[in-house]
Amino acid sequence: MFLQLDRVSVAYGRPGQGKAAVSAASLSLGRGQIGVLIGPSGCGKTSLLRAVAGLERVAAGAVRLGGELLSDHASGVNVPPEHRGIGMVFQDYALFPHLSVADNIGFGLAHLPRRERDTRVAEMLDLVGLAHAAKRAPHQLSGGQQQRIALARALARRPRLLLLDEPFSSLDVDLRERLAHDVRAILKQIDATALFVTHDQLEAFAIGDLIGVMQHGQLDQWDDAYALYHRPATRFVAGFIGxxxxxxxxxxxxxxxxxxxxxxxxxxxxxxxxxxxxxxxxxxxxxxxxxxxxxxxxxxxxxxxxxxxxxxxxxxxxxxxxxxxxxxxxxxxxxxxxxxxxxxxxxxxxxxxxxxxxx
Structure with missing residues (x-):
């Protein structure tokens, strides 16, 4: 498996006295697969995502990506976030208002020669269907278009893994589901591996190959949508889904x-x-x-x-x-x-x- 979490726990506060946000969560994703974490507010799904990104240290367990050990509590391994090859898309887009759409996408590509950078930006604009908006400012775009630009910026650096934290939460319900289908098609087109966090079941079903249902820091079931609906592993999953x-x-x-x-x-x-x-x-x-x-x-x-x-x-x-x-x-x-x-x-x-x- 490309992404592997082995009994990962996350806790906040002083060691030994902190509050457990995630307890012994295990999951795996193959290369090119899209995973989704869902559950009620405060269930630990964002904390687990942050542990994968390296923004939170694991209190137990290990995280591996492409066979590389990124985090391991037992050995003390903790690769810094900037060295993990992971891209992130947040719910507030985090676009720079003073930069054009094209410059937002190219912001993290300063290490590339100008011609290569321009080519990469053009590729990303084509990928998300916004080549016509290259010179516009972010505020001139709709919410769905801004989210596509945030996605293009994250993908421009060609991350090994893409993490998305409730990326559509600020959009209306109909647009969320449509954009989820569009984003899935974009990620599948380039064979990207991604892990989402959302609270919306329809969004999760629209985008995920595998879906994890969490409650009180526990990952109750990690499975495809059909199995979650028809073969729920716990009473909570049965009541939460559908x-x-x-x-x-x-x-x-x-x-x-x-x-x-x-x-x-x-x-x-x-x-x-x-x-x-x-x-x-x-x-x-x-x-x-x-x-x-x-x-x-x-x-x-x-x-x-x-x-x-x-x-x-x-x-x-x-x-x-x-x-x-x-x-x-x-x-x-x-x-x-x-x-x-x-x-x-x-x-x-x-x-x-x-x-x-x-x-």
Whole structure:
């Protein structure tokens, strides 16, 4: 692997008395891959990024890039940030207002001959699609264009690894997702390796090959988006990713394989290793996502619409069963039922995800 973090911890304050910001986080990225760290505010994702950059010393563990040891608490190795070959893009762009767009991109290339520097700047402007804006001042560009210039400036030095700390947070929601797709295409075009930090799931899904979910300094899962959604490793990941609820279930033996009984029906697509004795008495909590519940007027299970949110092509319904359990459902928007109305629902679960019962 090109980037490797082996049980990295970061702490602030005096040694032995500091507050742990990251605890024993491990992850890896192949050359040309894009990784994303997401999680709630204060979970440690930016601290982990800063440790990779060398802006924070690791309190434990090691960081390697391209086989080179950058940080290692055990041996005391700590390569200075400027010698790591790492580029950074920040959320505030950090463009120089008194320099043109072209001069901003070329700012870190003073060591190159003039002709080579001009060629590199032109290449970067073409890469981000802003060759026409070379002579403009940063304030004459939109927020999305300024972020592209910040990206071009970081890439101009041809870093081994690019780190981006919430680079789209100051932009509106629609622009963030569009720019995330554009930035992914730019990075893939030049086979760049990058590690992002964001709090936006859609942004993470749009840009990342691998995504890490963090909470309280712990990296709960490092996986692709599909696995995070359908095979969450922890209850926190299951609740944090996508729309879903936990409902009580009972694991029962069945000739065709184990099943889980729930208030919305019996779920059959269960891992064969999930036997009734997996949890005390077979009692568990089942993750039901909005796309696991289908609106069906002929279904025997009925639910009352408590809330609905219009999403264009669909509604997100919050439903309450007669037994008291709450579930969510995506329903095509032409099925415009009223609050308080009872509708038929049935489960359509391809991946049954269970966790120990919470009281």
């Amino acid at each position: 729309h879903g609820v936990f409902t009580p279930g009972q694991i029962v033996a069945h000739p065709g394989g184990p099943r889980v009984r729930t208030a919305v029906g019996e779920l059959a697509d269960v891992d064969e290793c999930l036997l009734p004795e997996a949890y005390p008495g077979g009692a568990c909590d089942v993750l039901l996502r909005a796309d696991d519940i289908v609106h069906d007027d002929e279904a025997t299970v009925k639910a009352c619409i408590e809330r609905k949110a219009f999403r264009g092509s669909e509604f997100l319904y919050t439903l309450r069963l007669a037994t008291g359990e709450q579930v969510l459902a995506h329903v095509p928007s032409h099925h415009d039922h009223q609050l308080g109305e009872w509708i038929g629902i049935r489960p359509q679960v391809d991946h049954v995800v269970t966790f120990p019962r919470e009281n």
